[in-house]
Amino acid sequence: MNSYDKTHALMQRGRDFLGTEHAILCGAMSWVSERNLVSAISNAGGFGVIACGAMTPDLLDTEITETKARTDKPFGVNLITMHPDLNDLIAICAKHEVTHVVLAGGIPPKGSVEAIKDFGAKVIVFAPTLALAKKLLRSGGDALVIEGMEAGGHIGPVSTSVLAQEFLPVLAEDHLVFVAGGIGRGEAIAGYLEMGAVGVQLGTRFACATESIAHENFKKAFFRANARDAVASVQVDARLPVIPVRALKNNGTQEFTDKQREIAGSLDREEVAMAEAQLQVEHYWAGALRRAVIDGDVENGSLMAGQSVGMVKAEEPVADIMAGLMGECEAALARR
Numbered sequence: 001m002n003s004y005d006k007t008h009a010l011m012q013r014g015r016d017f018l019g020t021e022h023a024i025l026c027g028a029m030s031w032v033s034e035r036n037l038v039s040a041i042s043n044a045g046g047f048g049v050i051a052c053g054a055m056t057p058d059l060l061d062t063e064i065t066e067t068k069a070r071t072d073k074p075f076g077v078n079l080i081t082m083h084p085d086l087n088d089l090i091a092i093c094a095k096h097e098v099t100h101v102v103l104a105g106g107i108p109p110k111g112s113v114e115a116i117k118d119f120g121a122k123v124i125v126f127a128p129t130l131a132l133a134k135k136l137l138r139s140g141g142d143a144l145v146i147e148g149m150e151a152g153g154h155i156g157p158v159s160t161s162v163l164a165q166e167f168l169p170v171l172a173e174d175h176l177v178f179v180a181g182g183i184g185r186g187e188a189i190a191g192y193l194e195m196g197a198v199g200v201q202l203g204t205r206f207a208c209a210t211e212s213i214a215h216e217n218f219k220k221a222f223f224r225a226n227a228r229d230a231v232a233s234v235q236v237d238a239r240l241p242v243i244p245v246r247a248l249k250n251n252g253t254q255e256f257t258d259k260q261r262e263i264a265g266s267l268d269r270e271e272v273a274m275a276e277a278q279l280q281v282e283h284y285w286a287g288a289l290r291r292a293v294i295d296g297d298v299e300n301g302s303l304m305a306g307q308s309v310g311m312v313k314a315e316e317p318v319a320d321i322m323a324g325l326m327g328e329c330e331a332a333l334a335r336r
């Protein structure tokens with residue numbers, strides 16, 4: 001039996017909040033974070049989060065039921081704030097008495113935080129700036145995730161180390177802050193915990209776990225990749241502000257550039273409004289990620305991955321990854 005006393009002491013507030021043994025979340029990853037990976041994370045003492053992404057309410061209903069059949073430990077649901085059926089998705093979470101809802105993808109629309117709290121769930125929010133973080137925590141957010149640009153998927157412009165130095169000294173005493181982006185080993189977790197974080201969120205390190213349903217081609221691409229292969233997408237048209245996405249470089253990266261030119265052309269010809277153009281971009285990502293994760297098309301699909309991908313070298317069970325991270329963190333703290 002391993003002892004993680006020092007780590008657990010620093011994670012205590014995060015563990016109490018999540019109801020878990022370890023305050024390590026596996027961030028929602030569209031197509032990857034489904035019943036198998038989510039339950040494996042929670043069964044290993046961490047906190048799994050279902051990626052609702054573009055799911056319909058019915059699909060989310062089934063996914064929660066199937067996850068509950070695989071674990072009796074706590075897990076959360078990630079909802080994207082711009083989903084057209086957000087209210088119905090919240091109702092599904094209420095029906096299942098989901099304990100934690102993560103709101104991603106922008107400022108939560110009016111009433112959504114209240115609707116989640118009404119059925120007793122905790123709300124986890126993201127914020128790219130300190131001012132917005134304070135506002136969201138004042139208006140009902142129970143915990144905050146700060147995520148740096150090293151992360152896989154949609155990213156902001158600032159690194160995790162800078163966000164941590166900016167947010168933690170101001171917020172950590174009175175609020176629950178989890179740090180995400182670029183975390184590959186437990187030594188880094190130790191550092192953020194010492195700065196006041198109550199826990200961490202990882203995605204890339206868990207994406208290719210044995211329990212992950214990601215296609216073996218997707219996993220192999222991760223094992224081959226180095227940190228420098230996980231690049232941020234570029235914006236080609238100033239009028240079409242797209243949120244950058246970090247993914248492994250392939251044909252799909254070039255296709256996205258072409259797709260943006262095509263959508264910008266539609267904007268020029270006034271065939272689509274800006275909101276619709278941005279939605280088209282997001283749909284493109286969801287489809288491209290599915291092609292890589294589910295179909296195994298690693299040439300043309302999107303291989304969303306963070307810079308920690310260089311530390312993912314082989315398929316490992318979630319429990320082993322978790323034990324590795326906790327052991328490294330504990331050893332680092334013991335050496336202090």
Ligand SMILES: Cc1cc2nc3c(=O)[nH]c(=O)nc-3n(C[C@H](O)[C@H](O)[C@H](O)COP(=O)(O)O)c2cc1C
Pocket residue numbers: 026027028029030032051053078104105147150151152153154180181182183201202203204205207303304305306307308
């Ligand atoms: C393949 C992949 C898909 C992702 N999809 C989503 C998503 O649908 N919603 C979301 O909020 N974050 C998404 N993320 C971000 C993760 O939840 C997590 O915050 C991030 O991976 C943490 O940084 P790391 O990759 O450096 O560990 C995704 C990340 C990856 C690698």
